Amino acid sequence: MKRTLASLLPSPLKSLLKRKRRELLSYPPIAALRGRLQLAPSLLCLLKEPPLRRFKRLHIVLGSACNNRCLMCYQEEFHRRITPWILTQTLLPLYPRVEEIILQGGEPTVLPESRTLIEVAGKANPRIRFSLFSNGLALDASWRETLLERGGFLNLSLNAASRDIYSLVCRNNRWEKVLENLSLLVEERNRRGSPLKVRLSMVILPENFREILPFLELGESLGVNAVQFFFDSHLLPEKRELADLIEKALLWRSSHSLPVEGLENLKALLEERPAPLFPCSWPLDSLFVDVDGTLSFCCLFTKPLGNLHAASADRLLSLPKAERWRAEFLRGNRSKCGLPCRGKSS
Numbered sequence: 129m130k131r132t133l134a135s136l137l138p139s140p141l142k143s144l145l146k147r148k149r150r151e152l153l154s155y156p157p158i159a160a161l162r163g164r165l166q167l168a169p170s171l172l173c174l175l176k177e178p179p180l181r182r183f184k185r186l187h188i189v190l191g192s193a194c195n196n197r198c199l200m201c202y203q204e205e206f207h208r209r210i211t212p213w214i215l216t217q218t219l220l221p222l223y224p225r226v227e228e229i230i231l232q233g234g235e236p237t238v239l240p241e242s243r244t245l246i247e248v249a250g251k252a253n254p255r256i257r258f259s260l261f262s263n264g265l266a267l268d269a270s271w272r273e274t275l276l277e278r279g280g281f282l283n284l285s286l287n288a289a290s291r292d293i294y295s296l297v298c299r300n301n302r303w304e305k306v307l308e309n310l311s312l313l314v315e316e317r318n319r320r321g322s323p324l325k326v327r328l329s330m331v332i333l334p335e336n337f338r339e340i341l342p343f344l345e346l347g348e349s350l351g352v353n354a355v356q357f358f359f360d361s362h363l364l365p366e367k368r369e370l371a372d373l374i375e376k377a378l379l380w381r382s383s384h385s386l387p388v389e390g391l392e393n394l395k396a397l398l399e400e401r402p403a404p405l406f407p408c409s410w411p412l413d414s415l416f417v418d419v420d421g422t423l424s425f426c427c428l429f430t431k432p433l434g435n436l437h438a439a440s441a442d443r444l445l446s447l448p449k450a451e452r453w454r455a456e457f458l459r460g461n462r463s464k465c466g467l468p469c470r471g472k473s474s
């Protein structure tokens with residue numbers, strides 16, 4: 129039988145020790161702490177593992193204003209703006225801990241909030257890299273300089289491989305201007321050895337899908353780092369011809385070094401089978417802030433953590449539901465993830 133130090137004491141001392149222990153445990157602050165720990169054992173895990181200790185990315189939608197009106201745009205309006213103090217006050221404590229901030233609109237290069245964010249976050253943490261989703265129309269010398277100096281990646285949504293299809297999908301006639309902006313950026317990036325990564329992207333639509341292969345060739349000739357395809361399952365072209373073109377694009381990829389992303393998921397959708405699950409760490413190291421202040425683990429996560437107009441990011445991240453969702457995700461449960469991330473494409 130295991131013998132404790134107390135069991136070796138003479139009886140009067142033993143009962144004194146018991147009484148003192150009872151008194152100590154009923155002392156109000158200690159009793160309250162014990163109660164809390166019993167009610168929320170998960171708090172212990174939070175103490176051991178602070179939320180987002182390894183904080184990598186902050187993805188922010190700054191507004192819906194845009195200098196384009198693309199055919200497939202999901203936005204219903206073009207005038208919303210994020211509340212400025214979310215950028216200058218609420219998120220301020222996070223900037224020193226973050227490695228990358230992803231700016232999204234609308235079009236981030238025409239939103240003054242983008243400049244505010246870069247200035248405030250850049251001052252709080254000179255190591256932050258700023259990445260953009262952009263249509264490239266307003267990628268002027270000043271934006272190119274920001275990207276070359278402090279950029280992580282630029283995802284330029286070109287959506288076409290020719291002037292005519294570009295005009296049809298992006299509904300403007302500034303094809304040459306976008307290509308010029310992009311070429312200047314890539315040339316300067318190569319000359320200066322900037323770590324900026326440039327990705328060219330296309331949303332596959334009935335109007336542009338015959339340009340999938342030329343789009344890859346264009347990306348390669350422009351010297352981008354990768355080509356990325358997106359799609360909306362409600363806006364797809366004729367399936368048999370699309371499947372054929374995807375096979376050709378995958379064949380092209382197998383004999384070229386340019387990384388091409390997004391075709392596997394579309395192929396899986398056309399073949400009516402689950403899309404491959406990809407590795408993801410967003411709930412463990414990243415946050416998404418929508419234009420209305422909603423905070424989530426990522427832009428596709430179906431459950432928000434809360435709203436930054438009502439509570440701080442650290443407070444929302446410490447809620448029991450945040451911890452529960454992170455734990456579920458770590459166990460491989462993606463039930464709260466967006467459809468494409470659950471292994472389905474529609």
Ligand code: SF4
Pocket residue numbers: 194195196197198200201202203233234235263
């Ligand atoms: S560039 Fe983006 S935000 Fe602007 S209209 Fe096109 S899809 Fe919409």
Ligand code: SF4
Pocket residue numbers: 408409410411425426427428429462464465466469
């Ligand atoms: S929805 Fe889930 S799997 Fe997809 S990016 Fe977000 S956290 Fe990752």
